[in-house]
Amino acid sequence: MPKIKGHVPSRINDKTFSPKRTASVWKTIRFNLGPITISSFKAYCLINLTLFASEILRSSLDPVYGSIPASRYHGIATSTALFAACSTSTLWKGSSQDWARTLALTALGASFMQIYLFRYSGTLGPIAGPLISALITTVPIILTCGITAAKELTQAIEKTARRGTSQKDRVPGSSIARLLNGVLSLTAYREPKIGSHLLLEWLRTKGLYSRIGLHYILATSYACLHTSRYHLLLIPPTLQIALFNSYFPHPYSNHILNTTLHKHGYSLIARQESTTGYISVLDNLKDGFRVMRCDHSLLGGSWIPPAGYVVRVHEPIYAVFVMLEAVRLVQPEPGIRRSSDDENALVIGLGIGTTPSALLAHNISTTILEIDPVVHAFATEYFSLPGNHTAVIQDALVFVSDRQSNTSNKEKYTYIIHDVFTGGAEPLPLFTVEFLQGLKDMLKPEGVIAINYAGDLSLPTATRVIFTILSVFSPHSCRLFREEPAPAPSPSPPSLSSSSPNSNSPPPDFTNLVLFCLATNPHQAHPHARNQKPFSFRPPVAADFLGSQARAEHLLPRWEVDAESFLHDGRKKGKGKGKWEGGVIRAKDVKGMEAGQMESARGHWRVMRSVLPDGVWENW
Secondary structure: OOOOOOOOOOOOOHHHHOHHHHHHHHHHHHHHHHHHHHHHHHHHHHHHHHHHHHHHHHHOOHHHHOHHHHHOOHHHHHHHHHHHHHHOHHHOOOOHHHHHOOHHHHHHHHHHHHHHHHOOHHHHHHHHHHHHHHHHHHHHHHHHHHHHHHHHHHHHHHHHHOOOOOHHHHHHHHHHHHHHHHHHHHHHHHOOOOHHHHHHHHHHHOOOOOHHHHHHHHHHHHHHHOOOHHHHHHHHHHHHHHHHOOOOOOHHHHHHHHHHHHOOOEEEEEEEEEOOEEEEEEEEOOOOEEEEEEOOEEEEEEEOOOOOOOOOOOOEOOHHHHHHHHHHHEEOOOOOOOOOOOOEEEEEOOOOOHHHHHHHHOOOEEEEEEOOHHHHHHHHHHOOOOOOOEEEEOOHHHHHHHHHHOOOOOOOEEEEEEEOOEOOEOOHHHHOHHHHHHHHHOEEEEEEEEEEEEEEOOOHHHHHHHHHHHHHHOHHHEEEEEOOOOOOOOOOOOOOOOOOOOOOOOOOOEEEEEEEEEOOOHHHHOHHHOOOOOOEEOOOOHHHHOOOHHHHHHOOOOEEEOOHHHHHHHHHOOOOOOOOOOOOOOHHHHHHHHHHHHHHHHHHHHHHHHHOOHHHHHOO
16 A cells, blocks of 8 residues: 555555444444443442442440450451352342332341340450341341342443344443452452541541441431332331430430449440540449540549538559659759749640640640640539640641641640550650651650550560660660559469460550650660669658649559660561661551551450459440
């Protein structure tokens, strides 16, 4: 063929691009792709709605088991069930409409079954409990929805296969269908915590989150997608949820919940869903104390003063919160006492406000950094947190990062109190080198930080956290104190015949460990004092106690811990990378360490069950 200007030679037969052939291909794509695309979109929306339901069922376990145990097997169960449903849908009888009619009943039945299983949480424990709940409640919804979605797409493929004019004209549509089916299965396997998790977080921030209420909304959504006369059966349980379910927050359900809690010696004062979980305030009717709860953790508690009895600060029920106030007693140099004229403090993690209330009573300008607005509101209303403080409702990571990048705001603090705990385990992002270094930079030269670590000291995670703190502030600047004496060593070694895989591991040692660290290393200025303690505590006087018996007994730390064991174990984790490099926790290490927090979460669950009865945790 001669070369013609503007014409590019091609080895492809020109008949391939004939107008007739092109029109036939586009006609086939139009016939096949349209229904398949619509069905794929419906199936995709249905799966995302079910993943949302799965996330709600998981979050409903948090007040009973804690977020870490509740999430342990949930993602695996969800992904496996959904992938299996999409892959084996052709083996199940019935059309997509037949399966869709059962979705609403299945969803509501799962909600009732989950609530029923709560009462056995004390027997099942934090491992078997969430797993059994997922198998009985979450997996049936996932299977039903996955089969419905896959059948919806398969029926569209079969329908369009009959619309093509010839076999070769059906190829584009059927190929696209196979591709979409593969994408659907892959999405089902990979998605459980993406869109659904983000939507729940958004609802929490907008104050629209209600776990049991969302159960009802999901069942209603399923019923609206595929109507059926069988959905009339949803009316009685819906009325039961709206009127008589104690887990659904409204004034009458509070009365129903208190009827149950009174049997266990407790009374509900207030409750609300918030950004960090289910927050409630409870009174102990027998011993006379009040606690604040967040999911399956206690944020603190105080004794209720007798009627007409005026106190400067409330008496805490836990000694660790009083120990944190000893940051005021730290003396960098013997005999030196700070002037209170320009003292200020930053408290990270409010709880019920025990420590900041005491600092304010000592006329120390205090900034409270708390991520949850409901915690701050409840501490103010029900635990008498004074109003003369600066409240910053923000993620501590964002706050510290902004301070490091903002050159115009370089405020320094005399004292920093680091007291955070979440989900049944330590929040590792707040114990990284980067975060702790940011706190150190915010201390005045004579400043002191008190860090409360709550966890099992026998676990490797505790070693790395404490090793990281000592690496940032220097072991020559810190002293460590337990909340209570260390447990006595086991009188005999573990039995070699023990069937437990961890029989040679040290026994659990769940406690609060407070680390007091100076902003500067005193041994740099006085090398001759290297074998001495980095600082001492001045003897407290009556004014330090604020008229509190708990402070008179527990303000001065007593049970000191030698840091050398943590330093030795931390250096071993370094694997020869340098004195402080290997064992420390950096921001990039957090994701890989989260799986190791399960053991600590189990220990925390057992401790919480020993503090409050099972019935109080199960009825939220």
